[in-house]
Amino acid sequence: MKHLRQGVRRATAFGLALLMVSLMTGSPAPLSAHPHVWVSALAFLGFEDGKLTKLRVQWAFDEFFSLVLYEDFDRNQNGIFEEAEIDAMREGAFTGLGEVGFFTDLRIDNARVAWNGAEDFGIAVSEDGSVVSYSFTLTLPEPVDPVQQAVTISLYDPDFYVAVDFIEDRPLRFRGNDGVACTYEFEEAADNPIYFGAVFPWRAVLSCSGKGA
Template sequence: MHENLQRRRAADRTLRIAAAWIVAALAVAAAFQPPAALAHPHVWVTARAQFVFAQDKLTAIRHSWTFDPAYSQYATQGLDTNGDGKLDASELEELARINIDGLYEFDFFTKAKANGKPVTFKTATDASLEFVDGSLILHFTLPVDPPVAAGRALSVEVYDPTYFVSFVFAPGQDAATVVGSAGTCAVTVTRPKQTDFNEQQALSEAFFEALTTASTFGQDFATRAVIACP
């Protein structure tokens, strides 16, 4: 009984931390790196996206974000409530919900434009987490409201304005794909250049601490996809 109570308290503590997962990321950095090594970003996310079309209009974006092992290990402390050494869907369900609630404040770090006009989203649906090979993977869907035609200029960027979190599309052609009735739409993925990262490392931590969600600095490191449809 005492052991189960300890596990529950540990799980509750982790969930409270995860409710502000950006703040938790800073704690991860402090826990796994010496102070002199602290520099933005503090969390690394490998992104994949599916662009869902119906009747030749974009209706949703399905995100799959794989978090770096350090953050993943920190965020899941105490969540193995049955003590079997695994993290199943039920143990991660609450953490997925809390993360999605927190990401709402940041517009899910997703910016999209269709023919120069902003694309708007409803709140995320179908949120779930899985723990694979030492990393958390967050899955969720952003419904597009209203649906938009891709035309020749539909662009989607994923980035943190403060660059606290680094988002980079996974390597390979399947990092961003189109599903549904979009015909022969083509997807082009652009990832940040190494020279961009080198320039970032020359900036002080004080510079990043002064950034807000209204900043545009993080856009310089945006990972983006452009969908062109005939």
């Protein structure tokens, strides 16, 4: 997560010295100091031949952290993230999140998937330019039959510097799932507390039927 944290460094100018001490030393900060970045998330579940093969994840940052990204990576200050600037953002404020699984906890029969990097990193901005979004693809190590296997998805930062919340409108969406019908329900991940047991992420539990039955 250190690369995303590097992107927050400019926030010290806004009085977040305590946050930066925590980030650089690894020492825990008070609960009241967390979180400092907010993300609204959406996940597309990609299928091939009735099997789940990948996730396409989108994060929309809060306006404050979006401003930090502009300050750090819009080097010519024209309000547009150009190709070289996107490359710098990927390397400086995204790639290192592989250390914490890109905040994406996908479990198959309760075994957490280990991601082998992320692909197709992209940037989008809202119409008024105030919200910056990341998008990226995570590929499963091998295809998964969600009819025969239990699949859950939870999005969170284990250190709770970043609050990741699913959007309200269809937070999980399905692509290429011909012959497989899936629904999902959310529950608190009571068996997976984070931040010293004070926070319980939300977990989507899939229920699928069809081709693999």
